[in-house]
Amino acid sequence: MRTRLALGTAVTVLALAAAGPIAAAPSPPPPPEPQLSDRAVERAVARLPQFVEDAMRTTGVPGVSVAVVHDDKVLYAKGFGVRRVGQSGAVGPDTVFQIASVSKPVSSTVVAGTLKDPDEWDRRTELPGFALKDPWVTGHVSTADLFSHRSGLPDHAGDLLEDLGYDQRYILDRMRLEPLAPFRASYAYTNFGLTAAAEAVARARGTTWQKLSEDVLFKPAGMTRTSTEFAAFAAEPDRAATHVRNPDGTWSARYVRDPDAQAPAGGVSSTARDMARWVRLQLGDGVLDGKRIVPAAPLRRTHLPHIVSQAENAAGGTSFYGLGWNVSYDDRGRLRLSHTGAFDLGANTNVTMLPLERLGIVVLTNGAPVGVADAIAFDFFDTAEHGRPTTAWLPLFAELYAQADGADRPETDYSRPPADAKPAKAAGAYTGTYESPYYGRLTVTEAPGGGLVLSLGPKPLRFPLAHYDGDTFSYETAGENAVGRTGVVFGDGTVRIEYLDESGMGTFTRR
Template identity: 65%
Template sequence: MHAAKAVRLRRSRSLAVSGLAVLLTAATALSSGAAGSGPSPGPTPSPSEAAPKPPPDQPPPLLTQADVDRAVARLDGVVQDMMKRTGVPGTAVGVVYKDRVVYLKGFGKRHVGEPAAVGPDTVFQLASLSKPVSSTVVAGAAGDDTGVWDEPVAAHLPGFALKDPWVSGHATVTDLMSHRSGLPDHAGDLLEDLGYDQAYILGHLRYEPLAPFRASYAYTNFGFTAGAEAVARTKGVSWQKLSEDTLFGPAGMNSTSTTFADYAKARNKAVGHVRNADGTWQAKFVRDADAQAPAGGVSSTASDMTRWLRLQLADGTLDGRRIVDAENLEHTHLPEIVSQPPASPAGRTGFYGLGWNVGYDDQGRLRLSHSGAFDLGANTNVTMLPGERLGIIVLTNGRPVGLADSVAEDFFDTAQYGKPTRDWLPLIAAVYAQEDRAAVSPTDYAEPPAVRKAARTDSAYTGTYDNAYYGRAVVTTDEDGLVLELGPAPKRYRLSHYDGDTFSFTTTGENAVGPTGVTFTFGEGKSADRLRVEYLDETGLGTFTRR
């Protein structure tokens, strides 16, 4: 979610797979009040007026070796302090400067309660940090042909279409990998949560409503995935094979993969953790992101990612070898769509490119960054100043609480200004927490109304209901009452009565939002004609009709 500190969070469920555009603009907005004051309740913070600036009589010079050394020297203490404050179990950090790995360390544990320590070669799930890795793959696969970005996706991806036939025929790899196709925010993510595979999801995006094509930005994992998969189809190989042959193999990224199976079988891997209500951390869930592999399914190590950083900062070369065409790699660093309009005439505009948040700092330097977040247990960050040939990678095995983004911000502050401009951790953590609150239904299903209408008999609700987008919903009964089944497997959800013909269940999965409502509607008969699932209805697709 950064360009110059532009953070794109939507609601808590989008944190999950998001490439949240690091919360930095919003975090700065939160910090604009009195020192020590916490964020006020309310909607998501608006972007900041501008990034933090040094005193006007002390503009930061171009970075020197001493500047970088100072920031590197501070890293051990910063990481350890932030891990202590948050409880995040494990972290790995790498820094590249002028084609050298100047810092590479692991901290903490791979799995809470077990002795194995995190090291530079521990495999982490990257979540949406996968996107800039994948755009590098496409740049490499294109060779010296920059036309690959302008290829219409539907021509190469069987079954893929969008709601508007004209847009469907003209949407290119660039449109989909820069989130400007018109698809709504995180389109398809809930299908993945219900258990649908990539083919089903890409084939059903045609039902989603569209915003203006190439004139609106909305972050979509499956739009990005469609663009990348179309490139793999033109080469006649799988996405994993294309990634191995184009980038991972030539760059010596031997522990990097786009498949969950490879991550799962790695002996030295960091397991995802979530934080319990009492503040402890637990390895509770497993996140399989194969359906959106190009957008969120990459796993890697800090060692491998520093090799990728070196390649990025050296225009596509590594150890004296050309891995990716320089012009095509540079193309991924260009702004393609406004992702964060300025909040005021003096504010800064954030852009999104091909897998990168693209921005420019107060000295006009290009700044590239991306975050990755799985609500089920991962948070990552990459931030680069290509003109300074400086970049940092931060990998963690805990759900997003601000650590990965804050370490990167502290590092670049220290390099540029001699010290951090603020304590980033509480600010960024507050934005994540505020997004969690914003995801909750406005209805408190735990507190039924004072005067509650009785439900009808169970048989009035049971039956099979169809939905062109979400597939089949089946309502059955068991000894404890009504059960809702959703998805191809299917997943079973216990329905609790709230009021009249409205029930609720607790959502699960990467995009869980807590309790959500299920409302049945009746016509002339004694059986419900339709049911609407609240959290599936954000774009108007959440109503199921009785078969």
């Protein structure tokens, strides 16, 4: 869900609130000496198993895999629970999970691995079929602009097209229709902007994004069970199914999330053990097992602030976004890098690092976001810093995700028509074919048994319409960004779908 994916910024804010006041300036003071002793880290590692088990018991999340890296060593790598509810397969450190938006810092590592100079991040993004609404911005938008979400594209531009079944090519082409905020002066989290930049880098080298990722990062770093393609994940026998929570509190593997359209932004699958190797590389300035994998300077640039993501946050300071990373500094001047990943259809992940302390944690879960992945990471760092947790992290994150879920719901409860609802017109007043330059063709037909059916998308998807009031109907949304029932309002030769209209492009005209 769009709001839930944007919680990465909130996660950064909470981390900093726990660590102390945030430095307001993007340029941090000279870094201090490391503050965390080996004993402090060992104490936090010792607490992990019980905390993970308690969090799983409280929420019911079926499976978790965790890895901790400190001083270039993997101190901890363990799985908990099951890969799929109702089956016996246990989660281990080599179980493959979909990591959702934690793909972004992995992808920025791939791009950094193709560069010799950090200034190459500022190269213009050139990709056939991709343009922005303003020709000047199209001519100047760079890889760094798109990886830091400062291109001006709206929040989560293109995600609803993906839900409808459109492929990457179609979605990237439609970015030219999106309204733009001020270029390089506004932050909006955008999966398909980052995807366009990554695909452009691969194309410039005459290869695919998957092949580039393999050649530049996965193979050299020994990440043998990591991929950017859904087919590779689906073929893994030791893979974690995605789960959603049912109304009665149980969990079911009801959905399959294929994120190929946004592979660089959300399509990576990996294991805790593989991700620990990547964290070692990050903390090692691009070196792993004594071998230079990624050039240091281009990698360091991914760790710098590139845009203000929150001018004033809950801790009274400022939050930033780098190149695929949430970037912040604590009151001791220490750089903190983090990212959360969330699929509403069944995954939640977290990576958090303190480079000065050479300390990082990766948490992978196979349940829709209810706060488990973030709580494990935050409890770990809180314990390392203070000897014990200073906050009850799980209920805090559970409430954050619940609030985000509620914020996405429409203000109108379309499941309950008003008592004085006006009758609808005859079906023929609504049936027909409608067009949108952004969403494509929409058809409204009369079902054999009566009632109207709305069809939308390339397949297309079919949504039975329920009458609400007068010329207003509703249908139950589906997919990663589902919001429950949404309004469908018929006008004079038009139909407007409420939840598709965030950027003003949800009106279809009768053909």
